[in-house]
Amino acid sequence: MMRIAVCDDAVEICSELENIILDYDKQLPVDVFYSGETLINYMKDGNRFDLIFLDIEIGKINGVEVGRFIRDELSDHITKIVYISSKSSYDRQLFDVQPLNFLPKPLNRENIIKNIKLAITLLEKENKTFSFxxxxxxxxxxxxxxxxxxxxxxxxxLISLNETFHFYETIGSVAERLSKSRFIITHRSYIVNYDNIKIIEKDSIKMINGDIIPVSKERVKDVRELQIKYEEDNSL
Structure with a gap:
């Protein structure tokens, strides 16, 4: 699930953005900040966002400085930043922050939603992390x-190298979010990471942590085809 932050010193802008986002999808978590300082301090505590709607002219610490903190201090080049401003032109220094987009005030609902959809698409395409x-x-x-x-x-x-987590989601939606990465549905109840497989048998797979995952009869052919494909990719 994507996590979104809204940062603007104008309460009405924050409220408008939050309402647009929640009207689009009530399940999207939205955190609101009224200054660059509070957003930076929150992220210093280890909190991260997938998408930030960030005002450029925000006060003592402006949007450019917040963006540089995210990119340079946190070394975070995954979080998508959409700048919002009442100005019609933008300083070249903003491009150093690698923004996803620039949106003018007054805000346009369709443009906000387009940027949410774009951020989701890019995050899934980059596929470096899985959020839940x-x-x-x-x-x-x-x-x-x-x-x-x-x-x-x-x-x-979710069984990872270090921890086990539980969360509410269907296996179909998880599989869809992982469609661009090296995961295999071996059974109606299992999705495995190909890179963390130790041994593939006809009707089971042994993972690197020793767990044995079943392979249903309906999935044997799919698993074998993907195994051949991935092994061919690695040999290139």
Missing amino acids: KFNKQIHRIPIKEIIYFESAERKMK
């Missing part, structure tokens, strides 16, 4: 650390 909600917090796990997913009704279990 656990214990009322958004977590992002590096793809390479995920061993496999196991589904039980609507509850998912």
